[in-house]
Amino acid sequence: MLSNYLKIAIRNLSRNKLFSVLNIIGLSTGIACSALIYLWVTDEINFDKFHKNTDRIFRITAQINEVKAALVPIPLAMAVKASEPDVDLATRVVSLEAMVTVGAKKYEDKHILYADSNFLKVFTFPMLAGEQINLTKPGEVLLTEAGARKYFGDPQYAIGKMLHVDNDYSGNDLMVAGILTNVPSNSHLQFDMLLPIQLYEKTMNQAQAWGNYDVFTYLLLNGHFNRSAKELSALEKRIMSIHKKEDITNTKATLSLQSLSDIHLHPGLMLDVEGIGNREHVNIFSLVAIFILLIACINFMNLSTALSGGRAKEVGLRKAIGAERYQLIFQFLTETMILVLVALLIGLFLAFVLLPVFNQLTGKSISMHLITFRFLCTLVIGAIGIGILAGSYPAFALSSFLPVKVLKGAKAMSNKGSLFRSSLIVTQFSIAIILMIGTIVVYRQLSFIQNRDIGYNKNDLVYVPIPKLGNLVQHNQSLRAALSEKLDMDNVTIVSHLPTDLTTGTQSVYWDGKDPQFRPLFSRMWVDYNVMKTFKMTLKSGRFFRKDDIADENNYVVNETALKVLNVDANSAIGKKLTIDNRTGEIVGVLNDFNFKAIQQPIQPLFMHNASSGDFNGNSGYVVVRTPISNVENVKAELQVAFNKTFGDYPFTMGFINQDLEHLYYSEQRMGKLFNIFSVLSILVSCLGLFGLTAYATQQRIREIGIRKVLGASVVSIVGMLSKDLLLLVVIAILVSFPIAGWVMHQWLSNFVFHVSLDWWIYAMAGFIAVFVAFITMSFQSIKAARSNPIQSLKTEG
Structure with missing residues (x-):
């Protein structure tokens, strides 16, 4: 059967x-x-759900004024652990880039973590080889399997070997004490090398620096602790009390707990790790x-x-x-x-x-x-x-x-069956039109991001990182001299940070009339006299630093947003005295705002220091050159010659500012591509169904079509007869989809500080495309039926 x-x-x-x-x-x-x-x-x-204690691990985050950050002061972790019985362990993590030297080979590594001795007790990163160590010895280092292969070829061979790590703060000879399994791709912490945090504390001399927010801090809560919202809120208040008691700088910070599993999918925190979803x-x-x-x-x-x-x-x-x-x-x-x-x-x-x-x-x-x-x-x-x-x-x-x-x-x-099918078609095309409107809006927003005036000309800018070796001032001066032999120095500048990698901090800043309790978050950038010309930035008031002007040595240039913090306008800001890190000078110029963060985030206050002498306050810096794309290879060659003349065999790398900016919006670009693909597929699938229904409707009415043709009906009238009912359903779908799509896209655009508007033509375009595609799909079958031989149609069984 x-x-x-x-x-x-x-x-x-x-x-x-x-x-x-x-x-x-x-x-x-x-x-x-x-x-x-x-x-x-x-x-x-x-x-991050592969860790044994995922549900018990929380990260402390901070909010100062309106800015939320993923970093907190170095001493906070130990203070919380000492005072809170509900906290089993507290570990701190610092992420840095470094130059790793193994024998005669040098490697640039962007995935290095400094961590506390209990890091591997809080997180689950299993050992592959070597002894389980607690990162208590400053001279020992752990590598992942990938890191060991990169530096030594065979992970087993790496145990006991030596390597040298140079970062912006120090250089250390270290012995490989163990190999970890590779970090899973779905971990928000990505690293090839794990070093003791004592090395960072020692070089930075920040073991008691409550005013500097520069470490990720994780807590492993007691297994018996009730992790309800009420109890977590109470713990947050106790942590804030500890911070208030210990912090002699009196920074008004609001501290919060973020569960480990929430970190990846909650962007918006400044100074967070890369790759946040x-x-x-x-x-x-x-x-x-x-x-x-x-x-x-x-x-x-x-x-x-x-x-x-x-x-x-x-x-x-x-x-x-x-x-x-x-x-x-x-x-x-x-x-x-x-x-x-x-x-x-x-x-x-x-x-x-x-x-x-x-x-x-x-x-x-x-x-x-x-x-x-x-x-x-x-x-x-x-x-x-x-x-x-x-x-x-x-x-x-x-x-x-x-x-x-x-x-x-x-x-x-029955008619009920036709009504059922009609409602399905309306639903189907409503969804397709919503996705179509979404595609147009996402495309416009991504184009806006890429083409928006960000306050400087991002195109034709290449840069070379300067290593932190020896006497930085002397090296910067030597590099400038070497470059001046080959390049037009009007298009060359040396800066401490790129606009795409500026960090934000709460370093001490004072001015007349400032509330002693007010500690604003701001960014700092050490620049020479030529940065404004090279980047093509514009002044709002005052002037920029002058070449060889000794009087400018301690002066400052600020951005527009900084004026809000200082509570002055652009003109009255000129001549105002500022003291930052015990360095007092005057504001000589105000730059128009430029973006140095993703446009989901507001522009932060920026203070520029005059560093024409080559003193970048301990920062290594970058050489930035403006050159046409057609001349990039020539400039690269000249940069490499000057670089090698100054730094010997230290690895030379070059990057592009516009590519770095695109990287800031990688997540949105990825979303845009996927959205486009799936929207097109949804429309094609809808058209497949419409094609099938039109073909079926045509078959059912083939004798009627033959009779109408015998009576003199034109091809156009027959196509209209076969298409009008289905086109009406598409129009109804348009009316249903517009308000839904408008609300959804408004919610998405609200994530951006700067965004496009939902103009009327977006809806008109989506509606036109829907009707046009539907009509073309139906016309293929309708025209074929309308042009068929009426004699054959009349012979068809009714």
Whole structure:
């Protein structure tokens, strides 16, 4: 019996090849897209959950004025551990870049952590080789397997070997004491090397520096501690009391606890680690996955219910020769289940094949092992549900008809069935239009980010990092002299920081009338006299530093935002005295604001120090050159000659300011690409369904078309007759989707301090595209039917 049902089902599906293929393509595409997005979402929400004590680990964050930061003072961790019985362990982490020397080879490493001795007790990073050490010996270092391979080739060979680490603060000879397994890609802390934090404390001399916010601090709470919102809030208040008691600088900071599993998906904290994700992006793509799958399911259900209407006489004949109703129901369900299961298998296969491409787009290294048994069960159950939903309406509706009425030509499908299909089409196109509007808005915002006036000309700027070796002032002067032999120095500047890597701190700053309790967050930049010209910045008032002007040595240039902190206007700021780190000078100029953070964040106050002498207050600095792209290779060669002349065989690297700025918006660019791809796919899947429905509607009315042509109807009038009902549904979908899309995109744009507006033409364009694409899709079948031979049409069985 079952084999008979399967044979009949396969025969019916092959009889309607076009519609069967459309159904399978649409549903398998939806399943593949949803599976890929599921993998991405799973990877994002599982960040840092591999640690044994994930639920007990919290990070302390700080808010000073309106600015939230991921860093806190160095002494806070130990003070909290000493005073709080609910805290089992407290560990501090500092992330730095360094130059690593192994024998004659030098490596630039951007993934180095300084950490407390209990770091490996708080976090779960297993040992691969060597002894479990507690980072208590300043002369020992731990490498990951990847780090050991990079420096020594064989991780086992690395144990006991020596290497030298130079950062901006010191140089240390260290022995490799152990090898850790590679850090999982879904860890917010990424490192190749782990050093004792005592090295950082010693070189910075900041063991009691309560006023400097420069370390990540993690707490491992007691296993018996009730981690309810109420108890965590009470613990936060106790930590703030400890801070207030110990901090002699009286910084008014609000301290909060952030659970480890929340770190990755909660951006917006200044000075946080790189690669932080975004909860909103996860939510958006979760909805996109649901939307695409929903569109695919609607397609499937629409085509299945429409096709079943043409099988009324078949059902009548089966009932006339004795078929029971349950047998007919089972037959219809079997056919739809075959299609669904085939689509499911093809969809999963497509996801597997496309995963490497998807990884390239997302910048991840996701594998199919993230597809859990639970997810597969959910997918199979969902597929069965889709099959039952798609097959149940025609199965129950058709099997209920009396065979005599059906064989005499009674209407097979009721008006309720047509209404049901119409509502599905409206839902389908509403979702597609929402995604279309989202695509336009995301594209505009990304274009705005890339082309917005950021306060200086980001193009044609290359830079070379200056190593922190020997006498920095002497090296900077020597480098400038070497460069002046080959380059136009009007387009060359040496600065302590790039605009893309400025940090924010609460260092001591004083001016007349300042509230002693007020400790603003601000950024500092040591620059020479030529930075404004090289970067093409503009002045709001006053002047910039002058070359060889000794009187300018202690003076300052500030940005517009700093005026709000100083509570003065641009003109009255000129001549105002500032004291920063016991260095008193006058404000000689006010620069127009320029962005040195991602535009999701407001511009911070900036104080520029005159460092034309080459003294960057201990910072190594960068050489920045403005040059056309066509001349980059020549400039690179001259820079390398001057660099090698000054620093010997120290590794030479060069970067581009505009590329660094693009990196700030990597997450948004990635989101934009994915959004574009999935939006286009959703529209294509919708069009597949519309194409199928138009083809079916045309088949059902083929005799009517023939009669109309015999009576003189034109091709245009027939196309209009066949298209108007479906186009009306698309128009209804437009009206439904506009307010929903507007609200969703307004919420997304609110994450940016600077953003585009939701102009009326965005909606008009999306609506026009929807109508145009729908009309083109329907016209293909309609025109074909309208131009057919009416004699052949009239011979078709009605």
